[in-house]
Amino acid sequence: MRVYKTSGQGLDRIDRRILDLLQQNGRLTMTELADAVGLTVTPCIERVRRLERERIITGYHARVAPQALDAGLLVFVEISMSSKSERTFDDFRREILGIPQVLECHLVSGDFDYMVKARIKEISQYRNLLGNILLRLPGVTQTKSCVVMEEVKETLFIPAQK
Structure with missing residues (x-):
């Protein structure tokens, strides 16, 4: 069993600086x-490990320019489900993976059930993604x-310093 640390309470100032x-x-x-x-170096390596x-x-990841991989169009899709049963959600999760x-998919509260973030080359590919893939899940x-017209800010950085 993997244990995931869910809070930063055990992190000191140096740990937080390392993370930043x-x-x-x-x-x-x-x-x-x-x-x-x-x-x-040795204590630093021990902390990172x-x-x-x-x-x-x-x-650790390389950030790649989406345009370089013909994925310059960013879209967000709100998805509503027919049922709120665990089986329906499990079936959906298995397929969306x-x-x-699809870069991200989140189960959310509100007027719809899932928020999907996807990258594609152009709008014609989006039509295929929506009609032939997402709507058939x-x-x-x-x-x-929502088709993104301008990407103002996108980051994976989560401030660790208090």
């Missing part, structure tokens, strides 16, 4: 990171879409 710095640049060397937080082991740090254009009865 690694979110800004995951390619920092341990020497650079240690210097930036005021530690020697603990943060990884406790699943506070969940991975296999759709490569188990339990889906209605969708409402």
Whole structure:
């Protein structure tokens, strides 16, 4: 069984500084990171390994320009389900995980059930994504879409400093 740490209560000032710095640049060397937080290399490495082991740090990623991969069009889709049963939600979850254009999918409260974030090349591909894929998912009865005209801010950075 994996234990996921869900609160930052056990994080001290140095842990939080490490998290901020690694979110800004995951390619920092341990020497650079240690210097930036005021530690020697060995204790810094031990802290990073603990943060990884406790699943506070969940991975390191390259940010890729969507346009370089023909995925410059960003859309958000609100999805309403026919039923609120666990089986309906499970069937939907299982299917949505296999759709490569879907970057994020969140079960939400409010007037609809799921919020989907997807990237595609152009509007004609969106028509296919909506009509031939999303609307055919188990339990889906209605969708409402928003096509992004300008991306003002997009970040994965979560401030760790209090």
